[in-house]
Amino acid sequence: MLISACLLGQNVRYDGNNLGLDSLSFQRLSELVEFVAICPEVSGGLPTPRTPAEIIQGVGLDVIEQRIQVITQTGEDVTDAFILGAQNALDLCKRNNIRAAVLTDSSPSCGSSKIYNGEFDGKKVAGHGVTTALLRQHGIAVFSQFELENIIEFVNS
Numbered sequence: 001m002l003i004s005a006c007l008l009g010q011n012v013r014y015d016g017n018n019l020g021l022d023s024l025s026f027q028r029l030s031e032l033v034e035f036v037a038i039c040p041e042v043s044g045g046l047p048t049p050r051t052p053a054e055i056i057q058g059v060g061l062d063v064i065e066q067r068i069q070v071i072t073q074t075g076e077d078v079t080d081a082f083i084l085g086a087q088n089a090l091d092l093c094k095r096n097n098i099r100a101a102v103l104t105d106s107s108p109s110c111g112s113s114k115i116y117n118g119e120f121d122g123k124k125v126a127g128h129g130v131t132t133a134l135l136r137q138h139g140i141a142v143f144s145q146f147e148l149e150n151i152i153e154f155v156n157s
């Protein structure tokens with residue numbers, strides 16, 4: 001199973017921190033699957049720490065289909081790095097025969113149910129990130145870290 005590297009405790013978030021999981025559900029899932037970790041943004045060439053970026057007026061699929069961009073808070077266009085990171089995540093899934101992923105919600109790369117609204121005001125809207133869009137386009141099931149029980153059901157089905 002693919003996993004966002006920050007959920008495995010790797011300090012790859014934009015602020016240099018992580019969101020490491022240690023719940024009982026996560027421990028149960030860890031016994032059922034082998035995790036393969038990636039941070040799409042780092043994989044796409046961005047540094048840690050890095051300036052926060054958001055998808056401007058759309059969702060990850062719009063970025064993949066080159067309709068809109070991912071822009072940092074200081075106005076830099078990082079669309080290419082986000083798309084490269086998504087492609088690297090997909091390649092990793094193909095090489096390891098991975099059919100499901102648990103990715104960090106709200107991220108412009110990894111979000112699966114919510115993302116920030118593109119105005120850097122801290123507000124979230126329904127949507128998904130760039131990596132999630134590409135994985136789903138290729139039939140890979142993407143869950144958030146808030147759906148661990150659903151993932152365990154998926155793995156056991």
Ligand code: SF4
Pocket residue numbers: 004005006007012013014038039040041042104107109110
């Ligand atoms: S891109 Fe994904 S893996 Fe990397 S820090 Fe953001 S949420 Fe975590």
